[in-house]
Ligand SMILES: O=C(O)CCC(=O)C(=O)O
């Protein structure tokens with residue numbers, strides 16, 4: 475492992491392939507900036523460390539298959555992940571107070587991943603390496619993996635790949651362009667995902683994931699828009715991956731200042747402004763977001779983790795075979811909880827999932 479903090483550098487795959495592992499470890503290559511402004515953190519796991527990490531997870535296989543205590547299991551995979559990530563505090567700090575995203579390259583994934591899932595369920599014959607990496611990394615850096623009963627069948631680790639019959643939806647189940655958004659923008663802050671961890675298993679035709687940070691958006695907003703976006707002038711609509719009714723729409727702001735830090739929540743394709751003035755401010759916000767997009771180009775084993783309160787994400791149209799997995803993280807919700815949104819959105823009852831995934 476090697477943590478590198480410094481200005482972003484663009485290195486092409488050809489350049490990287492030309493180096494030995496030793497050299498590559500000393501280089502910075504993570505999110506390729508379309509527009510770079512400041513410092514970013516990237517972690518590179520060496521091939522040797524990756525193999526070691528994978529072996530440790532393989533030794534857990536039986537335990538994972540029969541796991542009935544998700545908390546214990548997450549603790550275990552998190553202790554393992556923690557050994558390969560270097561300075562965990564630095565990563566946590568970057569996520570909470572910094573730009574809000576970190577890339578970990580070279581994570582282990584399962585062997586023989588040729589068949590993509592075509593539904594929201596994980597393939598039955600798949601081993602648990604990538605899931606253990608996602609849960610482990612998310613927890614090792616201070617966030618509790620959790621999910622929602624109404625999303626992706628209540629799974630703790632989500633399959634992010636086109637789902638048969640949903641290709642045309644602008645969602646994580648679709649293939650068409652998915653505009654910049656925060657996940658669960660319509661949800662109250664205490665149950666909204668604070669972090670998203672995305673792990674690449676396959677991305678044959680290079681469909682980048684796009685990110686934009688709050689600071690880069692704020693730097694381009696007029697004071698009048700800042701005010702408009704900070705007031706409850708917008709209807710937030712649930713995404714169509716959530717199996718909830720229209721009554722779940724919520725009226726709120728897009729920008730909020732929490733504990734002295736700016737945050738944002740919006741799905742730019744579905745948010746409905748209440749007034750014409752709010753519509754103009756939303757347009758300005760979207761323009762600022764689009765002109766500050768950072769694109770992460772995937773390689774299998776890349777794990778991108780970002781603060782869902784301080785970054786928006788999206789992607790272009792999916793062309794080839796593409797399979798990511800995702801895990802939500804929170805400091806408010808407990809490890810392994812699956813929130814049932816249909817009971818009482820103000821005070822959701824939760825249940826602990828069994829078995830593990
Ligand atoms: O497919 C991607 O790159 C991102 C999809 C997405 O929005 C998500 O997983 O929440």
Ligand SMILES: [Fe+2]
Pocket residue numbers: 646655656657787
């Ligand atoms: Fe998303």
